[in-house]
Amino acid sequence: MFFSCQDPTTHTEPPYEGPPKDHIISVDRAQEMYDAYSQRRVPIIKKYEDSIAADGSNFTPTRYAEYDLETIKQYIAYIEHEAKEAKVDIQTLRFYLSNYPDSDKFPNGDTVKYPKRNSFFVVPTMAYEGKNVGFYLEEIDGVYTALPINRNGLRGKDKNQTQDEPQGSVNEAGFFISTNSATLGSGTTSVILNDGGVAPPPGTSDFGDNN
Template sequence: MKRPSILISKILCAIIISAFMSCNDQPKEQDPKEPVKPVVLAPPEIVPISQAKNMYDSYEKRRVPLIQRYEDSINKITKRDEEFHVGRFVYYDYKTIKQYLEYIEQEAADAGVEISTLRLYYSNYPNEEYFPQSKEPIKHPRQNSIMLSPTYNDGKRDYLFYIAQGAKGKQAVPMNNSFEPINEGYSNNNDPNTKAYASFAPTTSTPKAVPAILQGQESLTLNRGTGVPPPKNQ
């Protein structure tokens, strides 16, 4: 008569253990104090891999040979022995890009403007030893590169800009699409023959600018990426 009672005890133990484990398996309720992480949607500008490959190959076919022939002709004229390799991409450390975006947002906010676009300019290092104004050495003459530069919108159009120090703090000084200062009402104290204005915050109805002297020229344009090929990792 003891066997049935032992069997019943084992069954009851199994049921209790199973119930206990199923309770532990249930998902925990989220703490209402914990912030819900938002889901970031993919921007519509992302292209399929097949399309990226197609555009890469198109550049290889339609642009690389033209650049190669031109640079080879320069080597022939100047009697240079070095082989020229056409660059295919430029890269930056991801942390550098994050720091750059935070920096330009900070400087734009301090100057009272809002960044409207981020331009990526095609560029080329001059065939010189140094940049003429800064005297900075040119590491990779003749190689293509890119420059990143923010713009702000005044209600009519986007402007490239740099930061200068005015009487009331930092000011956004607009430039045209070719990185040239806009002479009409915009300049800094580096040019004593032109007026300087300190109020450039974009508005839908543009107020009269207030004359002031601007100090310095703080660039927001990013370059100095690494081009491949060549040289790699330099």
């Protein structure tokens, strides 16, 4: 939904320069990595989820998530537009492994599309005081500002700072802002991508375990 009000024409396709150096792997390596996950992670996930299933159902671990190409292009255009508005440069895209809750609804009432399933979400990062940090956007005193998501994960700040400066207690394990507001509310803009299609079930894997 947050794509609809953005102008996708702000994105410029980079010139073709061949494959990204040192980032393309062979099909054989992909198969080996897929099989390693099948052997070392899938049985553990399945055993745990089956053990806590109140209805005795069998759990099939997620093996991939996907987005159509146009959504990815639109997402890149969106985050580049928002970063430009806030006068920051996007450094990287972080792919956080995650899990949908075992519930039909999130606390805010949104529907959980894939209860209990593994997923990932994508967070763009910016440079902040020598660190590479995920960010969100907020209008502060009329200025569109990029702020670190995990304010408490940044060191060396005083508690008597202005609203637009991250605060100082250290919590390296935390992800989201630790302030009076537990979640991003009105007046903030998220640039985190999620809710692609996850499989199985149903799905067709390129490397085995088709469902």
